[in-house]
Amino acid sequence: MNVPDLxxxxAATERIRGAIRRTPLTYAALGGTRIGIKWENRQEGGAFKLRGASNRLLAMTEExxxxxxxxxxxxxxARGVAIAARRLGMRAAIVMPADxxxxKIEATRAEGAEIILYDRMTESREEIGARLAKERGATLVPSFDDPYIIAGQGTVGLELLEQAEEPVKRIIACCGGGGLSGGIALACPQAEILIVEPEGWDDMARSLEVGTPQSVGDNPPPTICDAIQTFRPAEATVAILRDAGATAVQVGDAAVRQAVKWAREECGETVEPGGSAALAALLSGVVSPREGDVAIVSGGNVDPALHAQLIA
Incomplete structure (x- = not known):
């Protein structure tokens, strides 16, 4: 297990300087409490993922x-890797769930990537990706189980510390495999880390309870948070969040819908369901807002028709 550090x-911050946007940190009142919101939906590609993808590909050799x-x-x-690969003149094949x-599929294809679709409930994306990489002699770039990816996502944390108008005491972030929250935990050791998962998709919460990677339960329920539907986190991300003393909560679709609508009506921001999980936890009362909180809005890639429905 290769675990990155601060x-x-x-190093990732220096490596990807010029390859990413510095996204805004603004403040809003929630229940009378002033909290910070880091808008990674404003990142090129619509999500924080370009940070890790750029760090991974820029660290590769020419060969x-x-x-x-x-x-x-x-x-x-997928889109983050496709953008980073296009900039470097590299071929990229992306395994994406058919649902x-x-x-997101079309935006990734538009960046020049080859798309391979699979059934997320019956097939393993890890197995498909590993097989393709071996057949092609290509480098496998996982979405969170890679030290360069984790470190790249952690640049969100260093950036928000520079932008904050007051001490950052707690950072609330959505969590799929833990690349974002793990990277932020490395970057912000002085802050409490609270992760938010969709109801029924609590693999990281289960993992933190026992200290090793655990899978979601049998027959996880449908969720509109497609971006953070993971079945099992990585050893490295679990270890980082465990050592940081991170805690976890879950939010349902109703809270997520409320957060997507709030972001649009109160802040003029387009946010995807999974990317709004931290806001959903705060707005719904699952997490009580506290002074020194910063919530990460991690993505804004949402189907226009779905977004219109969510904010109606």
């Missing part, structure tokens, strides 16, 4: 770049 996050990359993702990591939002 120095790796600092590795010539052989291309294979990735697997429900959409945001991923069409807007």
């Amino acid at each position: 120095k790796a996050v600092e 590795e770049r010539a052989r291309g990359v294979v990735a697997f993702s429900s959409g945001n990591h 991923a939002p069409g807007v």
Whole structure:
């Protein structure tokens, strides 16, 4: 298990400088409490994933770049890898679930990536990706189980510390495999880390309880949070969040819908369901807002028709 550290996050910050946008941190009152909101939906590609993807691909040798990359993702990591690969003139093949939002599939294809669709409930994206990478001699770029990916996502944390107008005491972030929250935990060791998962998709919460990676329960329920539907986190992300003393909560679809609508009406922001999970926890009362809180809005890639329905 290769676990990055704060120095790796600092190195990532320098490596990807100029390859990503510095996204805004604004403040809003929730229940009378002033909290910070970091808008990663404003990142190029619509999500924080470009940070980790850029860090991973920029760290590759010229020989590795010539052989291309294979990735697997429900959409945001896919697009991040596709953008980073296009910039470097690399071939990219992305394994995506057939039920991923069409807007994410088409946006990834538009960046020049090859798309391979699979059934997320009956097939393993990890197995498909590993097989393709071996057949093609390409480098496999997982969405969270990679030290360069984790370190790249951690640059969100270093950036928000620079932007904050007051001490950051707690950071609330959505969690799928834990790349974002794990990276932020490395970057912000002085802050409490609270992760938010969809109801029924609590693999990280289960993992933190026992200290090792655990899978979701049998027959997890449907969720509109497609971006953070993971069946099992990585050893590295579990270890980082465990050592940071991170805690976990879950939110349902109703709370997520409320958060997507609030972001639009109160802040003028377009946010995808999974990307609004931290806001959903705060707005619904699952998490009580506290002074020094910063919530991460992690993505804005949502089908226009679905978004219109959610904010209606």
